[in-house]
Amino acid sequence: MNVLFVCVRNAGRSQVAEALFARAASGRHAARSAGSSPAAAVHPEVAEVMRELDLEIGGRSPRRLENADAQWADVIVTMGCGDACPYIPGKRYLDWELDDPHGLPLERVREIRDEIGRRVEHLVGELDDQARGDEESVG
Numbered sequence: 248m249n250v251l252f253v254c255v256r257n258a259g260r261s262q263v264a265e266a267l268f269a270r271a272a273s274g275r276h277a278a279r280s281a282g283s284s285p286a287a288a289v290h291p292e293v294a295e296v297m298r299e300l301d302l303e304i305g306g307r308s309p310r311r312l313e314n315a316d317a318q319w320a321d322v323i324v325t326m327g328c329g330d331a332c333p334y335i336p337g338k339r340y341l342d343w344e345l346d347d348p349h350g351l352p353l354e355r356v357r358e359i360r361d362e363i364g365r366r367v368e369h370l371v372g373e374l375d376d377q378a379r380g381d382e383e384s385v386g
Contacts, residue, residue: 248276248277248321248322248374248377248378249320250276250277250279250320250323250370250374251278251279251280251316251317251322252264252268252278252279252281252324253280253281253282253312253323253324253325253326254280254282254283254325254326255282255283255284255327256282256284256286256290256349257280257282257285257286257310257311258285258289258290258293258309259348260327260343260345260348260359261280261281261326262280262293262307263304263360264324264363265278265279266297266302267300267302267360267367268367268370268371271367271368271371272371272374275371275374275375275378276378279316279319281312281313281316282311282312285309285310285311286309288305289304289305289306289307290348290350291305292348292350292351292353292356293348293356293360295353296357297360299357300360318335321338321339322338322340322341322370323338323340323341324340324343325340325341326343327344327345341370343363343366345359345362345363346359348360
């Protein structure tokens with residue numbers, strides 16, 4: 248399954264979600280992230296708290312959300328992008344209401360990171376269960 252994480256700047260929440268998802272899914276599912284109005288760089292406080300988990304995202308470049316990203320995805324997770332997020336019929340949408348970590352104290356950024364981590368683990372579990380169910384129905 249392909250999952251697209253979308254927020255406004257693609258410099259915080261969606262980058263965290265993509266990195267944590269890639270780790271949790273271990274190649275079983277794919278992830279991308281994008282933003283409706285991308286920043287110049289990943290927020291430094293976000294990169295710092297991700298380094299605590301041995302995940303380096305500070306060198307990533309935020310990317311603009313393209314229609315092709317949404318077409319690629321089976322699941323689209325939005326995080327505060329509102330009407331700027333595309334809607335494509337037939338896709339599964341999840342809206343995760345999370346504070347934007349930009350400019351927040353590290354303690355709060357860690358809380359947001361950890362909440363994203365919990366949601367990502369749950370999503371990966373759902374996708375794994377769905378993939379197992381699909382395999383069982385086929386064979």
